[in-house]
């Protein structure tokens with residue numbers, strides 16, 4: 001597990017930020033394979049429905065499912081949460097629902113990062129109402145120190161400190177999702193542009 005400091009509070013404006021690699025593509029790839037191996041072992045003999053949370057989880061999910069050795073189907077859900085300064089304030093809505101029946105099925109939700117916990121708490125309650133046989137959550141990143149509501153994922157790639165991160169699907173204001181590595185955004189000394 002990775003723990004980094006010092007903590008970063010609210011995200012400053014883009015022109016006052018610099019990026020530093022937090023997790024390289026090689027480190028990510030190795031951990032994704034390990035996660036897929038654990039999941040394949042845990043669900044041996046079953047067919048899994050993997051539900052990705054758009055948009056952030058799309059790259060992680062694409063890599064993860066290619067390492068699964070069990071049969072799986074995929075679907076996606078899209079959520080919106082309201083808040084300021086990149087922080088969810090607890091009001092979450094579904095803007096695109098899944099299109100697959102999950103009743104009596106084994107379901108794995110795949111997320112890019114857990115921060116306050118509001119998004120996944122809401123989604124798990126929403127999906128449980130459809131009576132899946134089982135429901136677990138896999139997140140690539142976990143900012144455990146920032147929870148506003150208790151939430152524990154079943155599979156966690158990396159626990160990180162309070163950095164705002166971009167790349168490998170994660171965005172800052174819809175930018176940087178295409179970066180192959182994960183970067184932490186940090187304030188520049190003196191607020192200089194880089």
Ligand code: IMP
Nearest residue numbers: 088114115116117118119164165170171
């Ligand atoms: P939560 O409801 O606060 O747990 O929010 C989780 C969502 O916030 C994630 O799905 C991301 O979309 C977004 N998010 C939280 N932290 C970060 C970050 O450091 N970088 C990019 N997106 C983030």
Ligand code: MG
Nearest residue numbers: 054055056112
């Ligand atoms: Mg997200």
